Amino acid sequence: MMQTDLQPDEAVRMAGEWLANEPSHEGRAIVPELKTRFGITSLQAIDAIRAAQALRRARAI
Template sequence: MTDLNPDAEVQTAAEWLANAKDRPSPIIPEIRSRFGLEPLQAVEAIRRAQALRWARAS
């Protein structure tokens, strides 16, 4: 990843996933290719997306 702030890309991926009506499958390769994330960053984006969904549901 060439971004100077990789955390921003993780957050962008999380927001994209949280707003996605249909989750692509398999999700990790999709997030990695779409946002240029490393595997652990993709997992973190999924975790953050779930937290965003739960926060909206409350």
């Protein structure tokens, strides 16, 4: 059975917020940067990128 976390991972949330607020990341490989900066896995970095995109969309409305 697959485990589902009921609370979002704090490091992923922080990485997503940082990425949504950080304009200078364009043109750079962001997954390695998120892994290094926040100590997360590649899969968690992808989740953070999705969270950042959702935050940007929500702000645009």
